[in-house]
Amino acid sequence: MKVIEVKHPLIQHKLGLMREADVSTKRFRELAKEVAALLTYEATSDFEMETVEINGWNGPIQVEQIKGKKVTVVPILRAGLGMMDGVTEHIPSAKISVVGIYRDEETLEPVPYFEKLVSNIEERIAMVVDPMLATGGSMISTLDLLKERGCTHIKVLVLVAAPEGLKALEEAHPDIELYTASVDERLNEHGYILPGLGDAGDKIFGTK
Numbered sequence: 001m002k003v004i005e006v007k008h009p010l011i012q013h014k015l016g017l018m019r020e021a022d023v024s025t026k027r028f029r030e031l032a033k034e035v036a037a038l039l040t041y042e043a044t045s046d047f048e049m050e051t052v053e054i055n056g057w058n059g060p061i062q063v064e065q066i067k068g069k070k071v072t073v074v075p076i077l078r079a080g081l082g083m084m085d086g087v088t089e090h091i092p093s094a095k096i097s098v099v100g101i102y103r104d105e106e107t108l109e110p111v112p113y114f115e116k117l118v119s120n121i122e123e124r125i126a127m128v129v130d131p132m133l134a135t136g137g138s139m140i141s142t143l144d145l146l147k148e149r150g151c152t153h154i155k156v157l158v159l160v161a162a163p164e165g166l167k168a169l170e171e172a173h174p175d176i177e178l179y180t181a182s183v184d185e186r187l188n189e190h191g192y193i194l195p196g197l198g199d200a201g202d203k204i205f206g207t208k
C-alpha cells in the first residue's frame with residue numbers, strides 16, 4: 001500500500017487549527033473541506049494526460065487534458081461528507097457514491113447501514129473520503145464493498161490516520177493508495193486517535 005503523508009505547510013497549518021480543543025463547528029467544517037481540497041490536489045498529481053487539438057484564438061493549437069477514467073467520490077457517512085466538497089471543488093464533474101457505516105462504540109466494529117453507488121462504478125477511479133482512519137475497520141469494510149462492485153482503482157483520502165489502522169488496511173487492501181495530512185501516534189483505549197481530532201463526525205455536524 002502506498003501511504004503519502006502530505007507535509008505541505010498549508011495542510012499542516014490547517015490541520016493544526018483543527019486540533020484546537022475549542023474549535024467551532026463552523027471552523028472545523030471549513031478546515032475539513034480546505035484540507036480535503038489540498039489532499040485532492042496531491043492525490044490527482046498522477047492522473048494520466050493526453051494532448052488534444054482545440055481551436056485557440058489564433059487557430060488550432062495543442063493543449064494537455066486529463067485522459068481516461070472518470071472519478072467517483074465516495075464519502076463514508078457521516079463525517080466523510082465534511083470532505084466531499086473539498087474534492088469536488090477540484091473535480092466538479094465527479095459523481096458521488098455514498099456509503100453509510102458507523103463504528104459500534106463498544107466493539108469498534110464497523111456497522112454498514114447505507115449504500116448508493118453510481119452505475120458503472122467499475123469504470124471510475126474511486127476517491128474515498130473519511131476524516132479518520134482509526135482501527136481501519138470502517139475503511140476496510142468500504143473498500144471490500146467497492147471491490148465487490150468492481151472497483152479496481154481506489155484512492156483513499158483521510159485527514160488523520162493511526163498506525164494501527166494503516167497496518168490493518170495494508171493487510172486487507174495492499175493495492176490502494178492513501179493520502180493523509182498526518183500519521184498520528186496511536187489509538188487510546190476507546191479507539192480514538194491520539195493526538196487526533198476527537199470525534200470528527202460530531203465536530204462537523206455539531207452533535208455534541
Ligand SMILES: O=P(O)(O)OC[C@H]1O[C@H](OP(=O)(O)OP(=O)(O)O)[C@H](O)[C@@H]1O
Nearest residue numbers: 077078079102103134135136137138201
Ligand atoms: O477506523 P475506525 O475504527 O473504523 O474508525 C473510523 C470511523 O469512525 C468515525 O465514524 P463514526 O463511526 O463516528 O460515524 P460518524 O461519521 O457518523 O460520526 C470516522 O468518521 C470513521 O468512519
Ligand SMILES: O=c1cc[nH]c(=O)[nH]1
Nearest residue numbers: 134192193198199200
Ligand atoms: O479518533 C477518532 C476515531 C474514530 N472516529 C473519530 O471520529 N475519531
Ligand SMILES: [Mg+2]
Nearest residue numbers: 199200201202
Ligand atoms: Mg462519529
